[in-house]
Amino acid sequence: MATYKVPNGPKDYPCWQKLQWLTRQDGYLQDCFHKYGDVFTLKVGPDFASYVFIGSPQMVQELFAAGPQQVDSGVEATNNPFLLGEKSLVSLSGKRHRQQRKLLTPCLHEKNVKVYSQTIRELAESMARGWTIDQPIPIYQSLQAIFLDLGNEILLGSKDSQRSQKLRDLLLEIMNPKRPVLRAMSFYLPFLQWGPVNIWANLLREKQQIDDILYAEIREHRENPDPSQIDILSVMIASRYDTGEPMTDLELRDEVITLMAQSPEVAGTSLARAFYWILYYPQVYEKLLQELDSLGDNPDPQEIMKLPYLDAVYKEFMRIYPTAVLTFPRLVKKTLQLGDYQFEPGTIILPSIHAIHHREDIYPQAKEFKPERFLGRDFAPYEYFPFGGGHRRCIGTMLAQLEMKLVLATILSRWHLALDSSMPKPSYKGALLPSANKIRIVMKGKRTPSQVSSKTPDRSFSGVN
Numbered sequence: 001m002a003t004y005k006v007p008n009g010p011k012d013y014p015c016w017q018k019l020q021w022l023t024r025q026d027g028y029l030q031d032c033f034h035k036y037g038d039v040f041t042l043k044v045g046p047d048f049a050s051y052v053f054i055g056s057p058q059m060v061q062e063l064f065a066a067g068p069q070q071v072d073s074g075v076e077a078t079n080n081p082f083l084l085g086e087k088s089l090v091s092l093s094g095k096r097h098r099q100q101r102k103l104l105t106p107c108l109h110e111k112n113v114k115v116y117s118q119t120i121r122e123l124a125e126s127m128a129r130g131w132t133i134d135q136p137i138p139i140y141q142s143l144q145a146i147f148l149d150l151g152n153e154i155l156l157g158s159k160d161s162q163r164s165q166k167l168r169d170l171l172l173e174i175m176n177p178k179r180p181v182l183r184a185m186s187f188y189l190p191f192l193q194w195g196p197v198n199i200w201a202n203l204l205r206e207k208q209q210i211d212d213i214l215y216a217e218i219r220e221h222r223e224n225p226d227p228s229q230i231d232i233l234s235v236m237i238a239s240r241y242d243t244g245e246p247m248t249d250l251e252l253r254d255e256v257i258t259l260m261a262q263s264p265e266v267a268g269t270s271l272a273r274a275f276y277w278i279l280y281y282p283q284v285y286e287k288l289l290q291e292l293d294s295l296g297d298n299p300d301p302q303e304i305m306k307l308p309y310l311d312a313v314y315k316e317f318m319r320i321y322p323t324a325v326l327t328f329p330r331l332v333k334k335t336l337q338l339g340d341y342q343f344e345p346g347t348i349i350l351p352s353i354h355a356i357h358h359r360e361d362i363y364p365q366a367k368e369f370k371p372e373r374f375l376g377r378d379f380a381p382y383e384y385f386p387f388g389g390g391h392r393r394c395i396g397t398m399l400a401q402l403e404m405k406l407v408l409a410t411i412l413s414r415w416h417l418a419l420d421s422s423m424p425k426p427s428y429k430g431a432l433l434p435s436a437n438k439i440r441i442v443m444k445g446k447r448t449p450s451q452v453s454s455k456t457p458d459r460s461f462s463g464v465n
Contacts, residue, residue, distance in 0.1 A: 007052050007341060009041035014048035026325055026354070029053065033355050039341065045078060051329070051348045055355030057362065059338040061382035063330060063351060064390035068094060070334045073392045077331035077348060083174065083207060083261060085254030089395060090328065099241060101395060104255065107235045110398045115230050116154045117301030120403055123149050124410040128443070136420045136440040140272035143407070144172060144264040150403060151260035156217050157231025167213045170206050175265050214253045232259070259396055263403065266323040271404050272436040274317035277369040278412070279419045279441060284371060285412075288313060292413040297448075304409045305402065312371040314405055315384070320369065322353040322386035323394065330392075353385060416444035 010017055010032065020028040021044040032040050038056035045051050054060060063071065074093030075081055081091040089100055106112065127146045131137050148171055152164040177199075221229075221237055236252055247255075278285050291309045292299075304310065332347040343349065358366045362383050363373060387394035394400070411417070420440035 007039045007041040008036050009043075009050075014043040017043050018048060029325065029352060029355070033352070038355075039339075045348060049348065051350055052343065053326075053350050053352055054338070055352045055359075056339060057356055057359070057380070057382050059341075060351045060356065060385075060389070061380070062338050063336075063349065064382060066336060066390070068098065068391055070336055071330040071332055071349070072097070073328040073330055077329040083210075084258045085250070087248075087251045088254040088258040090258060091254070093331075098391075100251070100255075101391075103239050103241055103247070104236070104395055107232055107239065108395055108399055112235070113399045113402055114302065116150075116399075117402065117406060119153055120150060120406040121301060121410045123153065124407045125414060128411050128415055131415075131443045133443055133445060136422075136442055138437070139275050139439050139441050140268055140436040143268040143271050144175065146407065147264035147268055147403065148172065148260070151263060153231070154399075155232045155256055155260055157229055157234060158217060163213055163216065167210065170210050170213075171261060171264070174203070174206055174210075175261070210257065211253065214256060215249060217256075218249050218252050232256075259399075262323075263396070263400060267400055267404050269436040270317055270321040270323065271408060272439050273321050274313070274404075274408060275417070275441055276419065276423075276439050277317065278313065279417055280425075281369065284313065284369070289412060292409055301406055305405055307409075308375065309371065310405060310409060312374040314401070314408070315374040316369060316371040318386040319357045319363065319384060322357060323400070324388075325352065325354045327351045327353060327385070327388040328392045351389075353388070356383065357386070414446065416447045418442050418444055 021042065032042065032053070033055050039052065039054045039059065041050050041052050043050050054063070072093040073090070074097060075086060075091050076093055081088060084090060086092075089097065089104065092100055123146055127142060127149075131142075145168070148168045149164075152158045152167065156164070158164045158167075217233065218237075221233055225237075226234070233252065233256055236247055236255065240246055278288060287309055291307050292304070295303050295307075327350065330349045330351075332343045332345050332349065334345060336343045336347075338349075357363070360366050362379070381389050385393075387397040387400070418441065420442050423440060
């Protein structure tokens with residue numbers, strides 16, 4: 001008979017654990033994995049509830065295999081629905097989650113999102129044409145803007161440019177708060193919501209303005225249906241549950257904002273760091289350009305998506321910088337055994353994507369950017385899962401992949417780029433540096449396919465600390 005252990009963890013006061021969690025989440029988790037191993041407990045939930053963190057591939061495999069009757073996510077598992085809403089797919093659980101996921105999956109299926117390929121490439125080119133030659137470009141901020149523009153175009157098909165610009169500006173304000181730590185703490189410490197700084201009041205006002213814009217878009221789409229429209233909101237409005245009922249305005253609002261708000265932040269962060277590594281390593285940059293140039297001046301976007309080295313580069317930067325450090329939290333509903341541990345109903349479990357993506361036994365020299373590790377090898381879905389896994393895997397994975405690959409390929413193939421000369425060389429001290437919002441690149445001019453071998457970026461530093 002198996003002996004079940006209770007996951008170990010820090011013995012610090014819960015309030016100290018919570019402070020560490022709010023102010024240095026990534027570093028704190030890495031410290032704990034280093035000290036306690038593949039599974040540990042932190043008291044960082046609401047009212048200092050215990051969360052169990054796991055970085056064991058075997059345990060993640062078993063967790064992903066468990067059905068929604070045994071473990072599930074959603075509001076009950078502490079997913080915060082503040083901006084996304086309680087009707088968002090990430091906030092739902094149980095039968096309602098399964099119904100909504102079944103309805104939305106065709107809207108975001110690979111064959112349906114392909115129609116946005118040309119729009120993605122055109123917006124990427126338009127953004128880069130606005131850059132100034134030989135001037136440092138804050139690439140993360142530029143990518144945030146382009147992904148929001150893509151959201152307006154692909155999700156809403158918005159015809160009102162003034163309204164689209166307002167929505168873009170509001171989301172940028174929410175994603176780039178002036179006091180990020182204080183705002184994060186206000187979600188967990190209610191007394192901060194009524195302090196003199198008015199962070200919470202400003203956030204509520206911005207959320208209301210976003211809602212006004214989204215409901216105006218939904219109303220116009222309903223009142224003026226156009227079968228030729230291919231934006232995702234139009235497709236959602238035309239969709240029906242098995243009962244024949246359409247989605248409500250609230251459901252539409254919550255799903256649209258979920259897709260629109262998450263992409264600029266998570267995809268923008270990953271892609272900004274991808275530019276850093278590609279431009280840091282001339283051999284990666286040159287090999288990628290040679291592959292892109294092999295398709296000619298005006299390649300079919302779907303041929304770009306099939307390029308093996310581009311795919312390897314994409315998978316490698318998504319390994320190092322997944323869309324989130326952790327998957328959605330799982331709430332145990334029925335007694336669950338994972339490895340040597342038994343978890344009772346009510347336990348919250350959080351698999352760490354980052355911890356598994358950086359395991360040396362799966363990814364030798366895991367700290368280094370090596371796209372070649374993905375050439376000719378497929379990793380198991382519990383070894384590589386940048387968009388989560390199991391029945392809670394991100395439903396927008398295909399759209400995110402399409403956007404990131406095509407934005408990256410379009411900009412690299414059209415312009416000569418280099419890292420800003422003042423950028424530090426990469427270092428690994430708990431997290432890869434520099435942070436995404438500090439990465440700057442420089443446009444050197446337009447390029448043609450014949451220039452690939454003679455215009456790789458100069459670099460005055462080498463090596464990784």
